[in-house]
Amino acid sequence: MIHAENFSLKHTIDGGQPLAFYADMEFEKVFEGLGYVTERGKIDVSYSKRNNIIEFGFTGDYSSKSASEDIVKRLGIDHDMKSVYSNINTDGFMAKAISGCYGMRVTKSSPWEATLCFLISQFNNIKRIRHIMLRMIEKFGEEREGSRLFPSSGALASADLADIRKCGTGFRDKYIKSVAAEFENNFDAERLYRLKYEVAKDKLMELDGIGDKVADCILLFGYGKFESFPIDVWIKRVIEKEYFKGKKKSIRQIHEFSIEKWGRYRGYAQQYIYEFGRRNKV
DNA sequence: ACCCAGGCGGGCG
DNA sequence: CGCCCGCATGGG
The missing domain is CATH 1.10.340.30 (Hypothetical protein; domain 2)
Structure with missing residues (x-):
């Protein structure tokens, strides 16, 4: 059993993060769950929004302790979200993205x-x-x-x-x-x-x-380096629309912008822009 | 039918 | 450096 504050399993595995590429996902009204495989074994997770508790099962080369550590690390349970949010909440669009995807973590695969x-x-x-x-x-x-x-x-x-x-x-x-x-x-x-x-x-x-x-x-x-700011077609489109009045910008210009705007937490900013922008077809 | 998708390598100016 | 092209595949 793992306690998770300010956490949303749904938002975390809804979008284009690697875990969502290879996990089995099942959502219920109260319980949210997923199963994922690693190079060591398989882990099943269910999450109760009501009391912020994660329960889990495992097979393969895991113990209860190592499985629990794996879940915390992969789902970013130990990220200090208050600190993350205070660092990336720079403007109105980002505020909407944070509130729309509240509790979403940047996941960590190998x-x-x-x-x-x-x-x-x-x-x-x-x-x-x-x-x-x-x-x-x-x-x-x-x-x-x-x-x-x-x-x-x-x-x-x-x-x-x-x-x-x-x-x-x-x-x-x-x-x-x-x-x-x-x-x-x-x-x-x-x-x-x-x-x-x-x-x-x-x-x-x-x-x-x-x-x-x-x-x-x-x-x-894969490494949890939050200075990374991946720029795909969605990020480019949303950044141009929300921050440059629709004007076309090069990848290099967007990288420079992200560094000035969100500093060393820009990877987290990117995930919120991506998921919120994509879900709302910005 | 046409267009697009979490881009990259290679070639050219 | 920046720009342009081809690239496999399947869903909308």
């Missing part, structure tokens, strides 16, 4: 999980990303106690391109295999935790298929 998800995300849409991810888990995830684990980088590094493609990846198949091989060999994913945001981003962008946007997504959702 570096590899985020990397695979966002390689697949490029030039794609959320519904299709989700289908592809579920097929990847079914095809390449190791079986454990009746469910399949999140596919390892090793499994994809040694997979046939054609088998990867059968999951519906399209042209992204070669990026997936290539980056998986890098994670298995030269690329030290753990080291990026200790690198500054800018340096870590450059390292990620050396990999094939990882550009400015995907690198920012990996750093935000």
Whole structure:
């Protein structure tokens, strides 16, 4: 049992965060729940809005303690939302986004999980990303106690391109295999935790298929670096509309704007802009 | 039929 | 640097 203040499971897993790409989701009126797989096992979560309590079950390589820690970390339960909100609540639009998505957390997958998800995300849409991810888990995830684990980088590094493609990846198949091989060999994913945001981003962008946007997504959702500000078509559209009277701005200009406006919490600002903007078709 | 989707790599000026 | 193009696939 986990206590969660100022938390909304629904808002947290409603949108385009990696957890929503590969979780089973079920919503009830009072209880909200989801199940997700990791590279270690499977965790089921139910959340009661009434008393702010998360209850959970687990299989695979988890104990009650490690499962609980995993949930807190992945769902951002320990984020200081009062501090986050006071840092990003800079204007009327952001105030509306915060109140519209109140309790939403930036989730934290593993570096590899985020990397695979966002390689697949490029030039794609959320519904299709989700289908592809579920097929990847079914095809390449190791079986454990009746469910399949999140596919390892090793499994994809040694997979046939054609088998990867059968999951519906399209042209992204070669990026997936290539980056998986890098994670298995030269690329030290753990080291990026200790690198500054800018340096870590450059390292990620050396990999094939990882550009400015995907690198920012990996750093935000895979490493928890809140200085990342991923700019996709939605963010660009909403920022131009809400902050530049509809005038077109370059990716570089929007990055500079986000740094001035939201500082080191801009990753959180981005998630609220994204989810609120998308839900309300801003 | 047409358009779009949590973009990237490569080529060109 | 900025701009333009092709790229797989499926839903609206």
